[in-house]
Amino acid sequence: MSLLSPALRFDFPALDQHVGGKPLVYLDNGATTQKPRSVIDALARFYERNNSNVHRGLHALSMRATDGFEAARARAAKFINAADSAEIVFTRGTTESVNLVAQSWGSANLRPGDIVLITEMEHHSNLVPWQQITRQTGATLKYVPVAGADAEHGLDLDALEKLLTPQVKLFAFTHLSNTLGILNDAARLCAKARAVGALTLIDAAQSIGHEPIDVQAIGCDFLAYSGHKMAGPTGIGVLYGKRALLDDMPPYQTGGGMISTVDWFESKWKPAPERFEAGTPNVADAIALHAAFDYLDGIGRPAISDHDHALAAQACTALSELPGIRILGPKTGKPRAGLVSFAFAAAHAHDIVTFADQDGIALRGGHHCNQPLMKKLGLPSTTRASFYVYNTPEEIAVLAASLRKILKFFA
Ligand code: PMP
Numbered sequence: 001m002s003l004l005s006p007a008l009r010f011d012f013p014a015l016d017q018h019v020g021g022k023p024l025v026y027l028d029n030g031a032t033t034q035k036p037r038s039v040i041d042a043l044a045r046f047y048e049r050n051n052s053n054v055h056r057g058l059h060a061l062s063m064r065a066t067d068g069f070e071a072a073r074a075r076a077a078k079f080i081n082a083a084d085s086a087e088i089v090f091t092r093g094t095t096e097s098v099n100l101v102a103q104s105w106g107s108a109n110l111r112p113g114d115i116v117l118i119t120e121m122e123h124h125s126n127l128v129p130w131q132q133i134t135r136q137t138g139a140t141l142k143y144v145p146v147a148g149a150d151a152e153h154g155l156d157l158d159a160l161e162k163l164l165t166p167q168v169k170l171f172a173f174t175h176l177s178n179t180l181g182i183l184n185d186a187a188r189l190c191a192k193a194r195a196v197g198a199l200t201l202i203d204a205a206q207s208i209g210h211e212p213i214d215v216q217a218i219g220c221d222f223l224a225y226s227g228h229k230m231a232g233p234t235g236i237g238v239l240y241g242k243r244a245l246l247d248d249m250p251p252y253q254t255g256g257g258m259i260s261t262v263d264w265f266e267s268k269w270k271p272a273p274e275r276f277e278a279g280t281p282n283v284a285d286a287i288a289l290h291a292a293f294d295y296l297d298g299i300g301r302p303a304i305s306d307h308d309h310a311l312a313a314q315a316c317t318a319l320s321e322l323p324g325i326r327i328l329g330p331k332t333g334k335p336r337a338g339l340v341s342f343a344f345a346a347a348h349a350h351d352i353v354t355f356a357d358q359d360g361i362a363l364r365g366g367h368h369c370n371q372p373l374m375k376k377l378g379l380p381s382t383t384r385a386s387f388y389v390y391n392t393p394e395e396i397a398v399l400a401a402s403l404r405k406i407l408k409f410f411a
Helices: 006-011 037-050 060-079 094-109 128-137 157-163 186-195 243-248 283-299 301-319 349-358 371-377 393-410
Strands: 088-091 115-119 140-144 168-174 199-203 222-226 237-241 259-262 267-269 325-327 339-344 364-366 382-386
Touching: 037 060, 037 283, 060 088, 060 283, 088 094, 094 128, 094 168, 094 199, 094 222, 094 237, 115 128, 128 140, 140 157, 157 186, 168 186, 186 199, 237 243, 283 301, 301 325, 301 339, 301 393, 349 364, 349 382, 349 393
Parallel strands: 115 140, 115 168, 168 199, 199 222
Antiparallel strands: 088 237, 222 237, 259 267, 325 339, 339 382, 364 382
16 A cells, blocks of 8 residues: 655645644545645636536537536546446435435335345435335335444445345445445445345445446446545536436436426426436536546546555554544454544544644544444444545644544543
């Protein structure tokens, strides 16, 4: 495992500031990443030069906007090795992508007796939509448990074998847990689901900008992610879906842009992806997302993955020396992706985050939208440090020193 050049920091204007009189140490990348200059410039350039609505205009600006929007879609397909850009639906982010599948595919396909299988490590975004649609359709929601007092063993694969029956119509799981730092073996999980005829949906919110992802190699049916967690803007995300599935699904929302014909009492839909993009889409942010794909591929996702994993391993080693710390997920020395969440009996996560902020360190404290998992692990909250391309080993040393100081205060 190796680290990226610290000079990458200079690509990110927001990092060049002091907080509380100290240089900013931004370790809240699991919530959202900072944006490189190229993404900020792409956004500004669109509004300065090309701003227009897409698909409905024949004038120069409208054509430029449409070309830019569709080029972003083609680039999004390439980023995950989708076979066809028609398999890319632009959404507001992971949450909307999962809701789209739950409401559209779910309402058309789920019946009483069917099972939707998810896991105990899901973010609420990949949990509540399945609660809702199973309740609406009479289908049943089941969970693959996590194993270990600190969920250090990840998904219980023996339990998964037993849960995967022919009644399971869809298995939806996170690629990278936002609380545990566990990277699930997506290809293996999809193969197991396929063996019983279940479709698969991957929540790639945490992995998309950090790990290489090839949807054809993984063999998933749907994959959801948000642009803002991969150096792109907020308000734009992607639902990848196999073309035959998307073309078979009813619209999620209706209105302009998604119809082929409308009569007084009846309308016909366009094929995917337009069928799922009612109304004026988020053109500017899709175009800026294109710049984020280019930026990340310019570094190389294997290199990003190595960097994040190396920092997380260093953080685990440094933090495990702190008195009374409980680190969730894989133990020191075991594979862990680029985030670490931890708890102390002596201090609440919100206090840790507030005090660390005074040292210029941005952390996240709370239940991380994993309330049922937190309950199972017997924790009200954890503090999370999450890493990205611009973070350095020096910042981990700053974090460890700050936490040591905070713990002395609470002792
Ligand atoms: N899934 C996971 C694993 C996440 O970490 C997040 C964001 N914290 C989401 C889904 C939801 O993403 P968004 O809020 O961008 O829709």
